[in-house]
Amino acid sequence: MDIFAEFRTTILAALDKLVAEGTLPEGLETRGITAEPPRDASHGDIASNAAMAVAKPAKKNPREIATALAMILAEDSRVDKAEVAGPGFMNLRLSEAFWRERLADALAQGDDFGKSDVGTGRHVNVEYVSANPTGPLHVGHTRGAIFGDALASLLEFAGHKVTREYYINDGGSQVDTLARSAFQRYREALGHAPEMAEGLYPGDYLIPVGKAMVEKWGDSLLDKPEDDWLLDVRNFATDAMMDLIREDLASVGVVMDVFYSEKSLYGKGVIEDAIAALEEKGLIYQGVLEPPKGKKPEDWEPREQTLFKSSEFGDDVDRPIKKSDGSWTYFAPDIAYHYDKLQRADELIDVFGADHGGYVKRMKAACKALSGGEERLDIKLTQLVKLFENGAEFKMSKRAGTFVTLKDVIDMVGPDVTRFSMLTRKNDAPLDFDFAKVKEQSKDNPVYYVQYAHARICSAMRKAEDEAGLSALDDASLAKSDLSTIKHEAALGLVKKIAEWPRQVRGAAENHEPHRIAFYLYDLASEFHSVYNLGAKNPELRFVQEGKETETKALLALIRATAITISNGLRILGVTPVQEM
Numbered sequence: 001m002d003i004f005a006e007f008r009t010t011i012l013a014a015l016d017k018l019v020a021e022g023t024l025p026e027g028l029e030t031r032g033i034t035a036e037p038p039r040d041a042s043h044g045d046i047a048s049n050a051a052m053a054v055a056k057p058a059k060k061n062p063r064e065i066a067t068a069l070a071m072i073l074a075e076d077s078r079v080d081k082a083e084v085a086g087p088g089f090m091n092l093r094l095s096e097a098f099w100r101e102r103l104a105d106a107l108a109q110g111d112d113f114g115k116s117d118v119g120t121g122r123h124v125n126v127e128y129v130s131a132n133p134t135g136p137l138h139v140g141h142t143r144g145a146i147f148g149d150a151l152a153s154l155l156e157f158a159g160h161k162v163t164r165e166y167y168i169n170d171g172g173s174q175v176d177t178l179a180r181s182a183f184q185r186y187r188e189a190l191g192h193a194p195e196m197a198e199g200l201y202p203g204d205y206l207i208p209v210g211k212a213m214v215e216k217w218g219d220s221l222l223d224k225p226e227d228d229w230l231l232d233v234r235n236f237a238t239d240a241m242m243d244l245i246r247e248d249l250a251s252v253g254v255v256m257d258v259f260y261s262e263k264s265l266y267g268k269g270v271i272e273d274a275i276a277a278l279e280e281k282g283l284i285y286q287g288v289l290e291p292p293k294g295k296k297p298e299d300w301e302p303r304e305q306t307l308f309k310s311s312e313f314g315d316d317v318d319r320p321i322k323k324s325d326g327s328w329t330y331f332a333p334d335i336a337y338h339y340d341k342l343q344r345a346d347e348l349i350d351v352f353g354a355d356h357g358g359y360v361k362r363m364k365a366a367c368k369a370l371s372g373g374e375e376r377l378d379i380k381l382t383q384l385v386k387l388f389e390n391g392a393e394f395k396m397s398k399r400a401g402t403f404v405t406l407k408d409v410i411d412m413v414g415p416d417v418t419r420f421s422m423l424t425r426k427n428d429a430p431l432d433f434d435f436a437k438v439k440e441q442s443k444d445n446p447v448y449y450v451q452y453a454h455a456r457i458c459s460a461m462r463k464a465e466d467e468a469g470l471s472a473l474d475d476a477s478l479a480k481s482d483l484s485t486i487k488h489e490a491a492l493g494l495v496k497k498i499a500e501w502p503r504q505v506r507g508a509a510e511n512h513e514p515h516r517i518a519f520y521l522y523d524l525a526s527e528f529h530s531v532y533n534l535g536a537k538n539p540e541l542r543f544v545q546e547g548k549e550t551e552t553k554a555l556l557a558l559i560r561a562t563a564i565t566i567s568n569g570l571r572i573l574g575v576t577p578v579q580e581m
Contacts, residue, residue, distance in 0.1 A: 001105055002116065002502035004046065007092065008035035011050050014072040023068055028054045037500070044083065044091035045496065051088040062088025099492055100483040102499040106561035107479035114501045114568050118509055119160030125341050126152045128351035129249065129256075130167040133241040134178045136205050137248045138403040140353055143431065144382045145406070146422040146574070148351040149254045150514035151380070153572045158509035163345060164257045167337060170238050171262035172330075177201065178241065179234035183221070185210025186233075190219055209240045248406045252415045253574045260340075265333045274339035274370070275321060275332065283309045283369055289317065308335070313365035313373075334359075335366045338377070342370055348377045349512060354428075357381055378512055382427045388434040413438055416575045420447035423518040423573055443529075446522045447575070450566060453525035455581040456532060457563040460543040464556055468544050475564070478557040485554045488540055490531045494558060497527045501565050505572075514573065521569045528562050 011033065018024045030053070038047035051066035058065065063084055070082035070090055081093040106113045128148025131141045152162045169175075181201040184194035189210040196202050213221070213236065221229045242259070249256070265271055278284050287307050306322035308331075321332040341348050348367065352359065360379045367377035387394035387404055394404060409418055412435055421438045424446050425431045441448050464470045472478075486492065501520070508516035535541040543559055545552045567577045 001102075002506055003102070003499055004035045004037070004503045005506070007046050008033065008048070010073070010076065011035055011048050011069065011090075014069050015050060015054065017072055018065070018068055024054065024058050024060070024065070028057055030054070036503075038091060043085065044081070044093040046092040046094070048090045048092070051084075051090060055088065066090045096487065096492060097484075099495045099499065100486055103483060103486075103495060103557050103561045104479045106498055106501075106564050107475040107557060110475055110564060111568065111571075113564055114505045115157055115159070116502060116506050116509070117159040118506050119155060119158045121159065121161055122346045123161040123163070123344075124152075124155050124347045124349060125163045125165055125345035126155070126349045126351070127165045127167055127341070128152075129245075129254070130169065131245065132169045132172075132174050133238050133245065134174055134201055135203055135241065136244055137406040139385050139387060139406065139409055139433070140382075140403075142252065142406045142409060142418065143385050143422050143427075144351050144353060145249060145252060145254050146419050147380070147382055147427050147514065148349075150419070150423055150517070150573050151349065151351070151512055153574060154505070154509050154514045154517065157568075157572055158505055160509075164255070165341075166256045166259045168238075168242065168259055168261045168263075171266060171333060175234050175238055176230065178237050179230055180226075182206050182209045182213065182237040182240075183229065183233055186213040186217075186221065189214045190222060205244065206237075209237055212236075212240065251410050252406060252418060260337065262333055262337070265336050265340075270340065271328060271332050271336040274336035277339060278308060278335070278366075278369055281369065283312070284321070285309065287318070289320070308366065308369075310362050310365035310369070313368040315361045315365040319362050319365075331362060331366075334363060335370075338363065338367050339370055342367065342376065346376070350377065350379045351427075352379060352381050354381050354383045380427050380512060383430045385422075385431045385433050388432060388436075390436045391434065394435065409433075416451075417447050419574050420450070420518060420570075423515050426513065426515050443526075446518065449529070450521045450525045450570070451578045452581055453528045454563055454566045454570075454577045455579060457528070457559045457566075458579045460559060461556065464544050464552065468546070468552070470549065470552065470556075473553075473556060475560060478553060478560055481553040481557050482550050483554045483557060485551045486558060488538070490534050491541060491555070491558060494524075494527045494531050494562065497524050498561050498565050501568075517569050517572050521566060521573075524562065524565060524569075528559070 012030055015024065015028070015030065019026055019028070032053045033048065033050045035046050035048045038044055051062045051069060055062035055065055066084040066088045070084055073079055073092060074082040078094055078098040079092055080095045083091045083093075085091055126148055129137070129141055129145045131137055137145065149164070152164050156162045177199060178201060181196070184196055184200065185206040187210070188194040188207070213233065216236070221233070275284060285307055286304055288302070288304050289307070291302065301320070301324055303324045305320045305324055307318045308321050310319045311317055319331050320329045321335065322328055338348065350363065360381070363379060364377050368375060417438050421433060422431065437445060438447065439445075443449050461473065465473055486495065504516060504520045508514060531541055535543065539545065541555070543552070543555045570577045
């Protein structure tokens with residue numbers, strides 16, 4: 001249960017009551033009414049702007065409305081006190097019994113605790129990574145892969161149907177460059193010195209591809225002209241790179257539902273159909289673009305081209321979709337791909353690297369045009385990752401030739417640390433990844449701090465069972481325990497933090513921000529460690545209390561609810577909770 005959403009409904013019902021009795025007029029707009037944690041916890045548990053939101057249209061003093069609302073809400077058995085503050089804010093302080101009941105909710109719901117129906121089963125297509133199939137994934141791709149995968153899991157947890165998709169950029173000139181690079185490794189495997197001309201891919205990762213080509217073709221390609229072998233080698237090398245990419249993704253726990261090939265758009269009328277859909281709406285025309293100010297974009301020509309009226313949908317200028325020579329621009333297959341995705345899902349999310357920021361407006365314009373003006377595409381940009389080791393910038397990978405690979409990172413710190421660490425910053429903020437710090441065992445390392453909380457809880461549960469000899473410690477039994485002995489302010493503070501979890505899930509899902517889950521888990525772990533440390537001096541907070549089974553089981557219920565919440569959050573992030581450290 002999202003208690004804040006629940007109390008918002010309660011507040012709206014109280015407003016309806018004031019309307020029914022004639023205190024307020026009918027037809028008030030209530031969409032802007034909120035019920036959320038107050039900025040200052042000393043003010044209570046829930047703060048609402050309800051009175052201030054309706055005061056102006058109701059032509060009433062907001063404090064007068066807040067006072068009337070407070071009188072109604074004070075009668076609710078869950079509310080200890082309803083107070084009016086400032087110009088008309090309303091603060092609710094909830095009963096201890098109400099908070100303790102939230103532990104039973106968490107224990108009863110287990111893996112489902114925090115799930116919501118905010119997605120209402122709507123189908124969301126999340127496209128992420130989509131790296132050129134020309135080599136292994138680098139650390140920049142790693143951030144996009146982890147962000148996209150965590151976002152997909154978050155949306156599923158919040159009630160969406162989700163498709164994880166990878167767009168294979170195998171229709172451009174870069175795959176020809178890949179083929180020529182692989183051919184040089186093929187020559188090398190046959191005993192010839194590779195001739196790595198400028199622009200070819202020099203990384204060692206193509207050496208096994210060259211050897212595999214020898215196994216397939218022997219030396220039969222060696223003396224053939226490029227036109228005879230380019231297509232076959234391109235397909236062979238692309239498949240080999242995609243196998244490598246799938247392997248890299250699997251190493252960090254990312255498994256795609258769909259791999260969509262750009263090549264499949266050509267020669268089948270797919271691009272033509274998408275452009276025709278825009279043409280039917282009167283959005284395609286022949287024209288000459290104004291010369292750009294400053295640096296010329298790659299798709300500008302000082303001659304007549306086929307243009308899309310993207311400026312009518314929020315873009316800066318209209319965009320070419322066909323060049324003067326009749327060939328498609330890079331934008332045309334992108335439109336066609338998104339046109340296809342719009343047929344398969346209700347909402348689209350693209351996760352791009354920061355270097356693709358220039359594509360945001362044009363892609364959103366195209367999708368808006370194809371959707372009849374609806375906003376069905378969200379684009380999330382992931383900023384750069386800077387790697388450090390003991391404060392010094394990390395060196396490049398020799399194997400890759402020019403960059404640090406995903407595999408390099410996983411080999412050094414493992415998938416769980418990598419995933420959590422990549423989500424400790426908002427996606428559009430730069431991230432410094434220090435290998436020494438992410439392995440540090442301290443409060444300053446979020447992944448360690450959260451995992452340590454879970455491990456401590458597992459240890460306490462084992463101690464209760466093995467040393468204290470307590471039984472019936474399963475979640476269902478603990479949910480039925482007498483929880484009335486949970487009275488200490490710190491313990492109740494932990495309960496309240498647990499109860500925030502459904503609201504955190506909803507907010508993170510609605511805003512497409514999985515980093516909120518990592519932030520929340522750190523705060524929850526802090527609350528737990530605080531209670532744990534206080535137990536060293538305060539017997540009332542020790543999880544296992546000799547001769548006090550009721551008190552012990554109540555506290556075990558508290559920490560098990562904490563562990564369930566941590567586990568559910570880590571599962572969204574794709575991280576495995578540890579049992580011991």
